[in-house]
Amino acid sequence: MTFKEEAVTSGYALTVRFTTRDADAAEQFDALVARTIEGIRSEPGTLVYVVHVPEGEPLVRVFYELYASRDAFQxxxxxxxxxxxxxxxxxxxxxxxxxxxxxxVGKRPAEREET
Known part of the structure; x- marks a missing residue:
């Protein structure tokens, strides 16, 4: 089997790079994100939603988002x-x-088991 044939095609992912205006705007943006994350944590189709600050770029935020499907993203x-x-x-x-x-290809979070 070739690499392409083994490729994983499930899930729906994106990255978003935000550049804030200044340090104050970055602080306010982070507070907005913190409030928003509370709701995102209960979304069953949102598998990963992580915010990063690139080294040496204190005004930049990079989001990595992984959804179970395009419908989950919607x-x-x-x-x-x-x-x-x-x-x-x-x-x-x-x-x-x-x-x-x-x-x-990759490693993804385990599916939630039904109890």
């Missing part, structure tokens, strides 16, 4: 907490770059 986008985040974030930012990712 369910995330339809949530009130996500809509609020999308409305409020722009006042803190100078730029936003989004990259949608095609999964090839």
């Amino acid at each position: 369910a995330h986008e339809d949530q009130a907490h996500t809509k609020h985040f999308l409305q409020e974030r722009e006042q803190h930012l100078t730029s936003t770059e989004v990259a949608f990712l095609d999964e090839l």
Whole structure:
């Protein structure tokens, strides 16, 4: 079997790179993210939602998001907490770059077991 034939095609992932206006805007953006994460934690189709600060770039935030499917991503986008985040974030930012990712191979979080 070739590498392409073994490729994993499930899931839906993206990265988003946000650049904030200044240190104060970064602090306010982080507070907005912290409030939003509370709602995201209860989304069953959101497998990974992690915010990073690149080394040496204190005004930049990079989000890595992994969803069970495109439908799970859309369910995330339809949530009130996500809509609020999308409305409020722009006042803190100078730029936003989004990259949608095609999964090839990897290790992903274990599925939640039904109890």
